[in-house]
Amino acid sequence: MYYLEIDERKKLILREVVQRFILTGNPVGSKVIAQSGKLHVSPATVRNEMAALEKMGFLKQPHTSAGREPTNIAYRYYVDILLSQKRPSHGDVEAAEQLFAVRNKEIEGMFKEASILLSELTRTAAMVFAPIEITHIVHRIDLVPLDYTHLVVIVITSMGQVGKRMIELDFSAGRDSIQVVSEFLNGEISGTDISGLDKEKLLDQSGFEGETKDLAAVVLEALASCLDVLEERIFVGGTSNIVREMDCEGREWVQRLLEAIEKQDFILALLKDLVQIRRLTVRIGEENEIRELKRCAFVGTSYPVAKGIFGSLGIVGPTSMDYARAIGIVEYIAENLGRILYRVM
Amino acid sequence: MYYLEIDERKKLILREVVQRFILTGNPVGSKVIAQSGKLHVSPATVRNEMAALEKMGFLKQPHTSAGREPTNIAYRYYVDILLSQKRPSHGDVEAAEQLFAVRNKEIEGMFKEASILLSELTRTAAMVFAPIEITHIVHRIDLVPLDYTHLVVIVITSMGQVGKRMIELDFSAGRDSIQVVSEFLNGEISGTDISGLDKEKLLDQSGFEGETKDLAAVVLEALASCLDVLEERIFVGGTSNIVREMDCEGREWVQRLLEAIEKQDFILALLKDLVQIRRLTVRIGEENEIRELKRCAFVGTSYPVAKGIFGSLGIVGPTSMDYARAIGIVEYIAENLGRILYRVM
């Protein structure tokens, strides 16, 4: 790191430039810095320092006779070194309380609300990754007949999660055979792990014949795919903020970003990655692996939902976002979401 | 209606203007119309006709010496009268087949996929309203204990729908009392309508005492709110298309529109309204009640999911969208979604 070369005065100037640019979005000149009161030197001195900082790669000029704006390296340095860790403001905390005030809420609703809250407080796009335990111990299986050829298979895990699948039979199944199959499956599968299911063996054990056996086979098939439905989910909120905050970038590019968020696959990878890292992570510009995020900054962290199980959440905003505030809010929400969900999800 | 005054040649010209404007987005002049081959008159004649159409309110000029573009009235007329009902193209149909090819899919996934398909084919924002039958006959109730103070209440309706709620007890509940409550509730409530539940009476009937009674009370409370969770849902797809297609409008305005779609309450009202109307509906510009849609066009229709139960779906795009194509696709998707879901949801 070249960070050693930066003396105190340079730090002061750098912080000031970053903060002002975050605030106004305009390049900042030597004059305003000199008159800001933090520093008691003339604009000329500031200019010299700024030129040095530019040479070091921390500042850049949009054109020769404009003020300076921070490079991504500067943001990195700002986040790593200069940031005076801000806890979320009183107002933010108060706003966040609404999430935790409403109890007895549907679990899914918690994630959704967290994503909305996160996006509203930071005015960015927010995403919450809701993990699922990998082993699914079955609590119960339900078969709901709709008519003679359709029924819904429902699996409830011991964690209270629900997988559901509609199946269409190419034969007709009576209520009684459905009942029989249902009872048999509950007897055999309840309390066991659904992923290690030996369908063939189970079918043999059942002693079912004819239509009932066919039915059981179809249902077992559906059970397996219920697992997939029990996949992790992402809750996204505040994507419209991207249009507002990213007005510096081209329309084309904003559209691509929104599209990527909508598709969710990249975002899912990003958030899953975050679960591994398991600490506050700030990725600025090119540091992002996802192409569509290379002009943005990402702030995220993970939160626990059970022993060894973590979810993650984060926001996507402009590289010139208010990192102090964003970090504070992200950590705060993660902390509280974890606290509420832990051993409850 | 003033429609009577429009002779055949005016119709031809109007249609041509609308179609060309939809295609290119640029005002269209008299010359291109005259040379289009549909009409065998000189530009001057076309100009006279266009001046007349402008006076009637069908055309407008962005400025004195530009070509003409259609007013919303023209779009209305185009949709009502001039549209040569286009069935979806072979390519569109083929693309749509993917939705119906994958069977035995989770029901929710059908809606989601329909919204994605709709948005991709039309390159607009698409929304699918998934209705729920109003009466909820309970098929089964499940209580899943997580630890001593938390449990998940799950209600399965006779239609295979699942409502779920996590509750936190301020006392400790043993597995056995949970078992007892569960069995009692299933005995009493299964097969009945959950909305007309008399909690007090039921509690009295139960003969439960102490902790078990408290538990039953809390669970009954949660059951009621499970109904709310079983609310209608909206599936939205392709919102990023709005950024692409609406580039004529201001950023500010695009942002508001996206926000409105994200919030979903207005959209929900719109789609519910559509269920009442129960036929293809095109709303152009000011015809939309929702403020954020007044610069857009909406194309939607309803689809059946059961006898007397309808869902609805639609798209939001620029007023200069390809209505023929949009209508074709919307109807096609609605038709097929209805066919698949009917008596199965």
Place this chain on the structure above:
DNA sequence: ATTAGCACTCGTTATAATGGAGTGCTAAAA
């Protein structure tokens, strides 16, 4: 009723001029 012809309008593009914010550099002051 149609159309050729023509003057006219007005947005678009190109070019030049002006102002000003901000810089880099130099030389003097501390």
Place this chain on the structure above:
DNA sequence: TTTTAGCACTCCATTATAACGAGTGCTAAT
């Protein structure tokens, strides 16, 4: 050696002006 006042310079942004051309409305001829 560090700081700073002074000044020339750069370059964006704004404004002014002109040329262009697509498209119109109107008139008069067909």
